Amino acid sequence: MPAFALEPEQTAWCARLRTLAAQRLRPLADKGEPGRVNRPLVAELGRLGLISRLFDSGALALCLMRESLAYACTEAETALALQGLGAHPVHAHGTPAQRERWLPRVADGTAIAAFALSEPGAGSDAAALALRADGEEAEDAQGAETRRDAALGGGPVAEADGPRRWRLTGEKCWISNAPEADFYTVFARTTPGAGARGVTAFLVPADRPGLTGTALEMLSPHPLGTLGLDAVPVTADDVLGETDRGFRVAMGTLNLFRPSVGAFAVGMAQAALDATLDHTRRRDAFGGKLMDLQTVAHQVAEMALRTEAARLMVYAAATAYDAAAPDVPRRAAMAKLLATETAQYVVDTAVQLHGARALRRGHLLEHLYREVRAPRIYEGASEVQRGIIAKELYATHAASHTPREAP
Template sequence: MADKSFLDWPFFDDHHRSLAHDLDVWAKQEIAPLEEAAHENQAAVDALCGTILGRLAAAGWLRYVVPKAHGGMFDTLDVRSLCLIRETLARHSGLADFVFAMQGLGSGTISLFGSPDLQARYLPEVAKGKKVAAFALSEPDAGSDVAAMRTTATPISDGYLVNGEKTWISNGGIADFYTLFARTGEAPGARGISAFVVDAQTPGLSIAERIPVIAPHPLARLSFKDMMVPQENRLHEAGSGFKAAMATLDIFRSTVGAAALGFARRALEESSHRVTNRHLFGAPMAALQLVQAQIADMALDIDASALLIYRAAWTKDVKKTRVTREAAMAKLYATDHAQNSIDKAVQIFGGLGVRSGHPVEKLYREIRALRIYEGASEVQKLIIARQVLEQ
């Protein structure tokens, strides 16, 4: 059983502790059994995402990804709750974590910067699971370097004409709308980018490619050819898209670390059960000092990650300040060290650890992408260094 003692830390209120307990009980009943569902093709993965989304919505968990004014749980997004939900879901199912996370990330910029009309049109449907959200930022030559994006949104009399391409877009192909970032040209580099909400059925938008990845999730490459976006679908001021994207990531980067933490906790849970029940050389594996060292390293990295994650989340929620440095530290440390912990778990299980479908084998595939998306580990180091040097 995963360690829950961290819930006694002063970062949390009683409603956070209740949330973590109630979600864990629910996920065991409603989500864990779905891990046995087939993942052998994209259609099966898409269908499973729909099933998970429906269950999350019916149970009210999607209310945490939008503000109270539009059917949400709190007046503003509560980062500690988002982190606790992602950590708990990831411990039970990587795909369930993905589905929840994308409803939040895909609609987060609307929650932060959308007009009252846009918020009313999209956010209640997100909370009900009626609209699937996606976040379209990355391009073939502009992933970590967002300012290098080439997709353009050219102003016309009644809106914008969008041309270009986005790739590695989570929920691409199954989303009902995309939060899209494109170059509008108000200034060079990052200052000339704007954000828009684009419905999936908009003429000129097409799915150029569905992208298979090592942990089956819905991803796609999107193409835009003379796609018209109405003026009222722009988020915030023209040219402020980079700022809007970074403010959104300021919230959700900590939650990526939380998902990694959930994976790591599951790896430690599986490993602990293995070493106490598996015998080698006439004694439990747990009696071997080298095995004890592996377990100790995993436990240490998990607690260190949790401290960084919930420090960042608490600071955002309570202090109401930017947490660029704190969130970068949380994501960097938690994702890198979760991969280390999961690798140790695979080693502890030996041949079973690489058998397709085994829990630690699935963790091994799930964790890798977290060190890349929403800012690769190397980018997080640049962010941290710049923040420190500016101070």
């Protein structure tokens, strides 16, 4: 399917989602407490079958869901996305026992998932995370050295060479759904000094001893908090994927969800654009309507242009992911970067054209103005996306071009 066109049934499905969001999800969102997990809202997403779609649909379907929900109810969109972000590593890398225990409860909205990657000193630089996974079973010096060399060299690490039990010690910060989640996908350092190759992903239920958390009051209304891990016990049965291969789990999850963060941004941008079209068409100003002023008309045209360009890039990145294209990291980074920066511009311009009324508490644009800022930071800040894009471009260029020798 071309990235620039949707089938009629997809367009109709998006319209139904917007209606569901307005009629069934918006009322539940309005009853929720900002900064707290809205369990009735998550449960309704489960009853509607939307959470289960996260695991049986592709990236494009995920983007269409997030864009459609964001247009009518950003809280519902975020609740859906956080369930997917926290549970996708279990779906993609979990053992049968892990999947059987948690995924049905995530899908029906009775278990809240969270993705715990960021730390106070390792946000955008995820490979620098410092939360320790201290092995409890002793290794002899030769076994430890073999294990470390294998991790640094990228080779397989034999299970017999490493511990089967660990204690997690450290802090996670800026974790969505913390501290109210029922389980966390926690990324910890199992091999010191190995960078990205020494990280392991663990599935950590919230009731594990030594796991505590604190909610943070943030500008955006979705739940966010810190986690403290004081010798939290985990075993080989809690590992997601392979020991020392957790960075792949993290990046695989982010490559899927980054384009859909862009879809979230596009949904907000479209809502702001439509609100602006309605306002400027009705608002009297200087003997006519606001829309009659050329400077206003040109601003609205620019808002629409950027929104559509971002939408097309998001769809292209999602289509590339579903086709298992080799350039997914670059496309995902481009989609997130362009869409989130575009949404910031469109919402800000919409506020300017609405004037003071848009800053009043409870106005749609006041809400969007608080929501739109965070996506430029989380799941890789805009600066990180530019770094990914440049790295991928140079790698592709080097692989496909033979340097010319100087004459």
